[in-house]
Amino acid sequence: MDSIRLNQLIEENYQKIFLLALKMLKNYEDAEDATQEIFLKVYENINSFRQEAKFTTWIYRIALNHIYYMSTKRSRELNQFPEAYELRTEMNENPSSVLQEKELFESLEKIIDSLSPRQKEVFVMRYYNQLPFKKIATILKKKIGTVKSNYFFAMQKIKNNLQDQNLIEFQE
Amino acid sequence: MKCINKIKLLDYLNNELSERKQNQIAAHLLECEHCRKHLAEWKKVLNITQQFIDQDIKIHPAPPHAHITQQFGKVPPKSDNLFWIRYWTKPALATVAVLFASLMIFFLSPRSVPIPQENYYVIDNVAYTETISLSDVYLNDLEIMYLQEIYENEELTDDILYGDWLYYEEVLNDLNQEELEELINKMYDNGIT
Structure with missing residues (x-):
């Protein structure tokens, strides 16, 4: 693979992998480091990429392995979960709805953080990385049904939590 | 049509189903208020989630990565000269494991040990010839076998017991275990084989 094509692929995938790392590791600096290390790994091992899988699938596999490696390493070092990173919410024009929206989004942030790792990786790949279920299934080496049910349970959890906290109202 | 299950409903909202299935569900939704209500709820949840994620992505642009x-260019990527090793490690290890296991089975399995000459006992009759080792465990079985032989094979019994079978049968029936053993010992001593 020539270096121009490689650079292009990295350009395309950098933010996506960063978001995946950010959501899984819940820490901005760690995510930044992880993303750098992941892409260095991709570059170093580019010769062992044998076109058996697509390039993006290969990158995502490396990324997930590295993220899990980092999270176990970090939890061993800290022996506890670090605080969730600060939410940087952009202010809206309308001040009355701003507070509501901020509250809603902060809660959503917490709910997404509370998902199980399996549910979260599917959720993040689906929404943040905009991958189709089929691709997610290939990356995780799972059946598409399993991936879909992980996604469903994640959404169910989000829905129930929003409902419990009265952040969403449904018409009777 | 039955009510749509929730996973299918989410698939419908995400446009994940085949066109026929999408149409089927759309038709069902026209009739069923219950499913319509569920659909509206999920739509709302998905909308809110999508809004949140759009904003989240917007405020987290890719960190600088030009460096x-x-x-x-500076560091060359690793050459993949370990390719063959990587591909052959597993099959090679499997072969070694199988060989090792079969060798262990061969060496550790119990095998017949040659019996010293003096422990052989030879049954040598007109009917058949057999060489049996007289280990302690085997002796008991041999006695039982021998008695059965006497009972079952008249010609043999005549040979062994000098033709007076009926008499010996009566005697054998009256004997208890110990006396039987004694008789057998005597028979061995007399060279009745």
């Missing part, structure tokens, strides 16, 4: 791509 990484610059590094690429």
Whole structure:
């Protein structure tokens, strides 16, 4: 693979992998480091990429392995979960709805953080990385049904939590 | 049509189903208020989630990474000369494991040990000839076998017991275990084989 094509692929995938790392590791600096290390790994091992899988699938596999490696390493070092990173919410024009929206989004942030790792990786790949279920299934080496049910349970959890906290109202 | 299950409903909202299935569900939704209510709820949840994620992605742009791509030229990527090793490690290890296991089975399995000559006992009759080792465990079985032989084979019994079978049968029936053993010992001593 020539270096121009490689650079292009990295350009395309950098933010996506960063978001995946950010959501899984819940820490901005760690995510930044992880993303750098992941892409260095991709570059170093580019010769062992044998076109058996697509390039993006290969990158995502490396990324997930590295993220899990980092999270176990970090939890061993800290022996506890670090605080969730600060939410940087952009202010809206309308001040009355701003507070509501901020509250809603902060809660959503917490709910997404509370998902199980399996549910979260599917959720993040689906929404943040905009991958189709089929691709997610290939990356995780799972059946598409399993991936879909992980996604469903994640959404169910989000829905129930929003409902419990009265952040969403449904018409009777 | 039955009510749509929730996973299917989410698939419908995400446009994940085949066109026929999408149409089927759309038709069902026209009739069923219950499913329509569920659909509206899920739509709301998905909308809110999508809004949140759009904003989240917007406020988390990719961190600067030009320095990484610059590094690429400086350090050459690892050459993949370990390719063959990687591909052959597993099959080679499996072969070694199988060989090792079969060798262990061969060496550790119980095998017949040659019996010293004096422990052989030879049954040598007109009917058949057999060489049996007289280990302690085997002796008991041999006695039982021998008695059965006497009972079952008249010609043999005549040979062994000098033709007076009926008499010996009566005697044998009256004997208890110990006396039987004694008789057998005597028979061995007398060279009745």
